[in-house]
Amino acid sequence: xxxxxxxxxxxxxxxxxxxxxxxxxxxxxxxxxxxxxxxxxxxxxxxxxxxxxxxxxxxxxxxxxxxxxxxxxxxxxxxxxxxxxxxxxxxxxxxxxxxxxxxxxxxxxxxxxxxxxxxxxxxxxxxxxxxxxxxxxxxxxxxxxxxxxxxxxxxxxxxxxxxxxxxxxxxxxxxxxxxxxxxxxxxxxxxxxxxxxxxxxxxxxxxxxxxxxxxxxxxxxxxxxxxxxxxxxxxxxxxxxxxxxxxxxxxxxxxxxxxxxxxxxxxxxxxxxxxxxxxxxxxxxxxxxxxxxxxxxxxxxxxxxxxxxxxxxxxxxxxxxxxxxxxxxxxxxxxxxxxxxxxxxxxxxxxxxxxxxxxxxxxxxxxxxxxxxxxxxxxxxxxxxxxxxxxxxxxxxxxxxxxxxxxxxxxxxxxxxxxxxxxxxxxxxxxxxxxxxxxxxxxxxxxxxxxxxxxxxxxxxxxxxxxxxxxxxxxxxxxxxxxxxxxxxxxxxxxxxxxxxxxxxxxxxxxxxxxxxxxxxxxxxxxxxxxxxxxxxxxxxxxxxxxxxxxxxxxxxxxxxxxxxxxxxxxxx
Numbered sequence: 001x002x003x004x005x006x007x008x009x010x011x012x013x014x015x016x017x018x019x020x021x022x023x024x025x026x027x028x029x030x031x032x033x034x035x036x037x038x039x040x041x042x043x044x045x046x047x048x049x050x051x052x053x054x055x056x057x058x059x060x061x062x063x064x065x066x067x068x069x070x071x072x073x074x075x076x077x078x079x080x081x082x083x084x085x086x087x088x089x090x091x092x093x094x095x096x097x098x099x100x101x102x103x104x105x106x107x108x109x110x111x112x113x114x115x116x117x118x119x120x121x122x123x124x125x126x127x128x129x130x131x132x133x134x135x136x137x138x139x140x141x142x143x144x145x146x147x148x149x150x151x152x153x154x155x156x157x158x159x160x161x162x163x164x165x166x167x168x169x170x171x172x173x174x175x176x177x178x179x180x181x182x183x184x185x186x187x188x189x190x191x192x193x194x195x196x197x198x199x200x201x202x203x204x205x206x207x208x209x210x211x212x213x214x215x216x217x218x219x220x221x222x223x224x225x226x227x228x229x230x231x232x233x234x235x236x237x238x239x240x241x242x243x244x245x246x247x248x249x250x251x252x253x254x255x256x257x258x259x260x261x262x263x264x265x266x267x268x269x270x271x272x273x274x275x276x277x278x279x280x281x282x283x284x285x286x287x288x289x290x291x292x293x294x295x296x297x298x299x300x301x302x303x304x305x306x307x308x309x310x311x312x313x314x315x316x317x318x319x320x321x322x323x324x325x326x327x328x329x330x331x332x333x334x335x336x337x338x339x340x341x342x343x344x345x346x347x348x349x350x351x352x353x354x355x356x357x358x359x360x361x362x363x364x365x366x367x368x369x370x371x372x373x374x375x376x377x378x379x380x381x382x383x384x385x386x387x388x389x390x391x392x393x394x395x396x397x398x399x400x401x402x403x404x405x406x407x408x409x410x411x412x413x414x415x416x417x418x419x420x421x422x423x424x425x426x427x428x429x430x431x432x433x434x435x436x437x438x439x440x441x442x443x444x445x446x447x448x449x450x451x452x453x454x455x456x457x458x459x460x461x462x463x464x465x466x467x468x469x470x471x472x473x474x475x476x477x478x479x480x481x482x483x484x485x486x487x488x489x490x491x492x493x494x495x496x497x498x499x500x501x502x503x504x505x506x507x508x509x510x511x512x513x514x515x516x517x518x519x520x521x522x523x524x525x526x527x528x529x530x531x532x533x534x535x536x537x538x539x540x541x542x543x544x545x546x547x548x549x550x551x552x553x554x555x556x557x558x559x560x561x562x563x564x565x566x567x568x569x570x571x572x573x
Contacts, residue, residue, distance in 0.1 A: 131357035135369035137240030149187040153254040174233035189381040191426035199229035208241035264359030269304035271351040278571035327389035331566035359477035387566035388427040423553030446509040449478040461489035472547035515550025
């Protein structure tokens with residue numbers, strides 16, 4: 001039975017008998033194993049017969065027949081015409097077998113399909129790239145690194161752009177930063193933290209630079225005691241100004257931004273087939289027109305946007321309770337986008353790609369489909385249970401008087417949260433414990449503070465950090481054998497303490513006084529101070545906050561700071 005007939009007998013389409021051999025990269029014929037051939041034949045081998053020899057018999061023919069029983073045969077060469085025996089009629093030339101016709105047809109069709117598919121995919125990717133809106137802002141990184149921790153500022157504006165959005169946001173708004181989430185993804189991709197920043201947080205908006213259409217830079221003056229949301233749109237501020245404001249408030253530097261308007265919520269929620277939300281009581285909100293029964297519901301499009309805009313039906317009817325609703329929605333959307341139902345559906349993936357690329361505005365550093373894909377894939381590595389949502393710890397603004405309209409940063413709790421994010425510390429218990437050899441540096445006897453001899457250098461961005469530290473060590477901690485030697489040769493992101501092996505007890509004492517992590521201790525060598533005596537080398541880095549503030553980041557979030565994770569749904573109250 002030929003290949004085509006065998007395929008029909010086994011109910012197999014001939015085209016399905018061609019498979020990709022991963023060892024050769026070629027498409028090869030896969031016949032039914034019952035025919036005596038291997039399931040995946042090896043690649044065709046070139047003929048070994050010498051040039052000029054056409055038809056040989058004997059051992060070579062037998063060897064070739066044995067090979068043909070295992071391999072897909074190549075096109076046979078024509079044999080030299082043989083003299084016709086006398087008295088015998090010439091036989092009619094045989095037609096090509098149906099198997100050969102099937103091979104030619106399926107091979108040609110396969111090649112056409114592959115070329116068409118690759119060409120179509122390329123054109124579609126070019127189309128998606130063209131959907132992406134970019135803004136050239138000062139402060140964003142150029143490109144995206146898959147090997148580092150990254151901070152992505154997600155901004156939702158209240159601008160009434162797009163069809164059907166006239167009833168949302170502030171009429172005539174220039175597009176303020178209505179929703180703000182700083183997403184930090186850890187270097188090892190074990191965890192991520194989404195820090196919400198209230199729009200009504202009173203901050204000092206710093207001066208920032210914006211790029212005009214002609215490419216020139218223009219400086220916009222800062223303004224004190226303003227709502228955070230005015231860091232965008234007001235006085236022509238662009239997202240780079242919002243990034244600069246985040247840095248001033250939290251001490252964390254955003255690497256990139258993504259900005260979305262009302263349409264983004266509607267299109268993304270519809271692209272994934274709706275987002276599961278939960279409310280603890282029935283909702284019928286006259287302002288947002290949201291109507292939901294108690295319990296779980298699936299929202300998309302206009303209803304999804306209404307859910308995010310509702311605040312009078314939740315909690316104390318303020319922005320802080322609406323932030324909790326937004327966090328619930330984003331956690332559910334993240335679960336839906338990474339679910340098998342979405343990832344295995346070409347229709348949903350295509351809709352999601354179209355919606356995402358059209359709905360977002362990003363900085364030029366990540367303004368390509370390739371970079372956005374990389375960010376998505378890196379974020380997908382983080383288990384939903386380790387994606388934490390937390391709101392910037394705040395207190396009521398005393399300047400408001402009796403009626404509280406705005407908030408300010410909680411000076412007690414917020415620095416601890418900011419420090420954890422800045423130093424890549426998870427808010428969930430996922431970090432691996434320090435290696436025993438690393439932690440051992442802090443274990444052992446400690447010298448007296450008066451015996452610690454150390455030279456202090458400033459490798460941080462804080463002017464006068466070395467002198468501040470020297471004054472504090474000598475006057476408050478009794479480290480009298482300390483000296484400050486000005487600026488370090490280069491800036492450091494982390495504080496380090498270098499010492500020789502015989503100074504280990506001094507290093508442990510200083511680490512205890514300053515709250516240095518084990519990773520800051522660098523055993524090796526010391527230097528001679530101005531008296532010719534061996535002194536440790538303390539270089540303050542970017543993690544320095546102020547003299548007396550522990551260098552090591554907190555290991556856990558404050559107990560009285562509310563947080564949630566993306567793997568769980570908390571019903572809005």
